[in-house]
Amino acid sequence: MTEEEVRQLACELLSDIAPDTDPSALSGKEDIREALDIDSMDFLNFVIALNKRTGVAIPEEDYPELFTMDDIVAYVQR
Amino acid sequence: MMSGSFFAQQDGPALLTKELSASRPPNLRDYAAERARFDWNNAWARLDGLPGGAGHNMAHEAVDRHAAGPRAERVAIRWIGKSGARRDLTYGELKVATNRFANALFSLGVEPGERVFVLMGRLPELYVAVLGALKARCVVSPLFSAFGPEPIATRMEMGEGRVLVTTPALYRRKVAGIRDELPGLEHVILVGDEPTEGPGLHAWQPLIEGSSADFTIAPTDPEDMALLHFTSGTTGRPKGAIHVHGAVVAHDITGYYALDLHDDDVFWCTADPGWVTGTSYGILAPLTNGVTSIVVEAEFDAQTWYSVLEREKVSVWYTAPTAIRMMMRLGTEAVRGYDLSALRFMASVGEPLNPEAVVWGEEAFGLPFHDNWWQTETGGIMIANLAALPIKPGSMGLPLPGIDAAVVRRSEAGDDVEIIEAPMVEGELALRKGWPSIMRGYLGEEERYRKCFAGDWYLTGDLAKRDEDGYFWFVGRADDVIKSAGHLIGPFEVESALMEHPAVAEAAVIGIPDETVGEIVKAFVALKPSNEADEALRKELLGHARRRLGPAVAPKQIDFRKELPRTRSGKIMRRLLKARELGLPEGDLSTLESDEQR
Numbered sequence: 001m002t003e004e005e006v007r008q009l010a011c012e013l014l015s016d017i018a019p020d021t022d023p024s025a026l027s028g029k030e031d032i033r034e035a036l037d038i039d040s041m042d043f044l045n046f047v048i049a050l051n052k053r054t055g056v057a058i059p060e061e062d063y064p065e066l067f068t069m070d071d072i073v074a075y076v077q078r
Numbered sequence: 079m080m081s082g083s084f085f086a087q088q089d090g091p092a093l094l095t096k097e098l099s100a101s102r103p104p105n106l107r108d109y110a111a112e113r114a115r116f117d118w119n120n121a122w123a124r125l126d127g128l129p130g131g132a133g134h135n136m137a138h139e140a141v142d143r144h145a146a147g148p149r150a151e152r153v154a155i156r157w158i159g160k161s162g163a164r165r166d167l168t169y170g171e172l173k174v175a176t177n178r179f180a181n182a183l184f185s186l187g188v189e190p191g192e193r194v195f196v197l198m199g200r201l202p203e204l205y206v207a208v209l210g211a212l213k214a215r216c217v218v219s220p221l222f223s224a225f226g227p228e229p230i231a232t233r234m235e236m237g238e239g240r241v242l243v244t245t246p247a248l249y250r251r252k253v254a255g256i257r258d259e260l261p262g263l264e265h266v267i268l269v270g271d272e273p274t275e276g277p278g279l280h281a282w283q284p285l286i287e288g289s290s291a292d293f294t295i296a297p298t299d300p301e302d303m304a305l306l307h308f309t310s311g312t313t314g315r316p317k318g319a320i321h322v323h324g325a326v327v328a329h330d331i332t333g334y335y336a337l338d339l340h341d342d343d344v345f346w347c348t349a350d351p352g353w354v355t356g357t358s359y360g361i362l363a364p365l366t367n368g369v370t371s372i373v374v375e376a377e378f379d380a381q382t383w384y385s386v387l388e389r390e391k392v393s394v395w396y397t398a399p400t401a402i403r404m405m406m407r408l409g410t411e412a413v414r415g416y417d418l419s420a421l422r423f424m425a426s427v428g429e430p431l432n433p434e435a436v437v438w439g440e441e442a443f444g445l446p447f448h449d450n451w452w453q454t455e456t457g458g459i460m461i462a463n464l465a466a467l468p469i470k471p472g473s474m475g476l477p478l479p480g481i482d483a484a485v486v487r488r489s490e491a492g493d494d495v496e497i498i499e500a501p502m503v504e505g506e507l508a509l510r511k512g513w514p515s516i517m518r519g520y521l522g523e524e525e526r527y528r529k530c531f532a533g534d535w536y537l538t539g540d541l542a543k544r545d546e547d548g549y550f551w552f553v554g555r556a557d558d559v560i561k562s563a564g565h566l567i568g569p570f571e572v573e574s575a576l577m578e579h580p581a582v583a584e585a586a587v588i589g590i591p592d593e594t595v596g597e598i599v600k601a602f603v604a605l606k607p608s609n610e611a612d613e614a615l616r617k618e619l620l621g622h623a624r625r626r627l628g629p630a631v632a633p634k635q636i637d638f639r640k641e642l643p644r645t646r647s648g649k650i651m652r653r654l655l656k657a658r659e660l661g662l663p664e665g666d667l668s669t670l671e672s673d674e675q676r
Binding site for chain 1: 224377378379380381382400404407408412563592594595598617618620621622624625628629630634
């Protein structure tokens with residue numbers, strides 16, 4: 001996936017979980033949990049959906065590598 | 079190890095025994111003897127009281143008395159910021175900072191008895207504000223920063239908030255839009271560097287710097303209102319449980335007994351002060367016991383937590399089942415490599431800790447988790463698995479000295495109770511009135527408060543069983559209140575917010591089991607005619623609920639129904655929706671008037 005595709009997919013999944021927010025307005029370095037007001041349950045659902053849609057395996061110890069948009073892109077592309 | 083004599087009968091569930099350190103025996107060594115000997119007057123004797131016999135003030139017991147003695151230079155609060163920054167406040171420094179805040183409140187014309195709300199993440203200023211406001215004899219009400227505008231407005235309006243301490247970002251996002259609904263809110267004190275201008279807005283730093291470092295706490299009656307903690311019921315608005323300054327005697331002694339706090343401990347309570355645990359045990363109990371309390375600003379993340387335990391040499395750790403289960407998912411390997419040799423006692427509260435999680439503690443940390451039980455209304459820990467006794471994994475433990483607990487059946491009229499003596503028979507958990515931290519009322523709701531009592535007993539609304547050894551076992555809630563990540567959520571509050579959406583005709587909200595957070599909030603919604611039950615509307619409703627309620631309260635799932643099941647009196651049968659959702663027996667349907675339609 002290209003960087004843009006990952007970013008778009010992440011935005012889509014995040015807005016499913018927090019439809020009251022606009023993930024596309026996030027800067028690459030913001031903590032998505034804080035900026036979008038998503039709790040640990042929401043975050044877990046996001047990771048599960050991301051795994052389903054990209055096929056990238058995401059073990060739980062890697063969750064801290066998915067807290068910002070830039071990190072998400074880097075992780076999925078790696 | 080404890081001798082087996084206390085456990086006459088051993089046919090109950092397995093006991094988890096443990097090695098006790100000979101060099102550091104538990105505070106509560108001989109349970110039966112301590113219970114027999116216990117007298118609240120002796121617990122009061124552990125506190126100092128205000129100079130000259132001027133009563134008892136929570137902040138004096140927590141801060142000033144230590145600042146005046148050999149603990150003055152000891153770190154009271156060690157704050158660890160999100161970026162890893164660290165800030166220490168000694169007891170002496172905490173005294174000065176809280177003095178300044180108390181003076182700042184007076185300089186704004188705030189009077190004793192008036193309500194000071196705090197709404198912010200775990201920043202050092204939160205702790206200073208709570209303790210400073212207590213010194214000023216204001217009533218403190220902490221709000222959870224993940225609440226949305228609606229729960230904030232409801233609570234601040236009910237509690238007649240005169241002052242709010244928050245951050246510029248939270249103010250903008252959650253409070254500015256509801257300011258009109260809160261005519262009594264005169265002062266908003268903003269913690270942070272952003273410029274703040276507007277009616278009644280004050281920046282924290284100049285306000286504090288302009289205030290004197292000297293303050294004398296005025297005489298405080300131990301029966302004076304100190305804290306207002308909101309909790310949720312099945313119906314109606316949230317309930318504001320009133321706690322008084324004298325509750326501090328229970329915070330102190332339960333910290334000593336149930337958390338086994340010793341003088342040189344480094345203690346970490348992971349709860350947010352927006353909930354009662356984070357105030358009673360995240361602020362008050364460690365400080366009255368004179369230990370060092372760790373405050374971590376960041377949200378849960380297993381590796382961050384393990385490094386805090388290691389780096390800060392945490393010796394006593396008080397956390398919650400949701401976090402423990404999240405750590406379990408990562409496995410014991412994730413704990414390896416951290417030096418957690420300082421850790422000697424671990425406890426858990428919020429919802430029943432499943433036996434696997436108790437045992438997992440042994441595997442991962444070499445120590446079991448000690449589950450304990452209490453609720454907003456009780457003010458402090460009531461029932462606990464204790465350091466000196468074997469643990470019964472899955473049980474709440476034994477009533478602390480000074481606390482009488484029983485499983486009871488309410489009489490038909492509801493004005494009396496019958497105690498169930500037979501072991502392992504289900505009934506309502508009740509506590510005999512008379513311990514100092516019991517709530518003194520639900521603010522402005524005398525009737526609801528009175529209904530919590532029958533004869534000599536406070537009725538908890540929790541269903542439980544008691545075994546032959548006197549250990550209590552949680553069964554469930556007697557009502558429809560949802561327990562998610564250890565926090566109570568009132569279905570009515572969620573339903574009301576959904577009903578405010580123009581497309582919604584009616585809504586019913588239930589909790590469905592989740593292996594990590596206990597229960598998650600699920601809503602069933604019936605739409606007004608001419609609305610399409612599609613994915614777009616589902617997302618819109620989810621967004622609507624999150625905007626109004628915040629992520630901690632908003633439903634995680636929304637399903638559409640043409641009609642919701644109702645009783646003859648028109649009440650929606652949440653119980654039936656839940657039974658069907660979970661594939662459980664539907665129970666007595668004699669009151670069902672109109673069934674649901676999908």
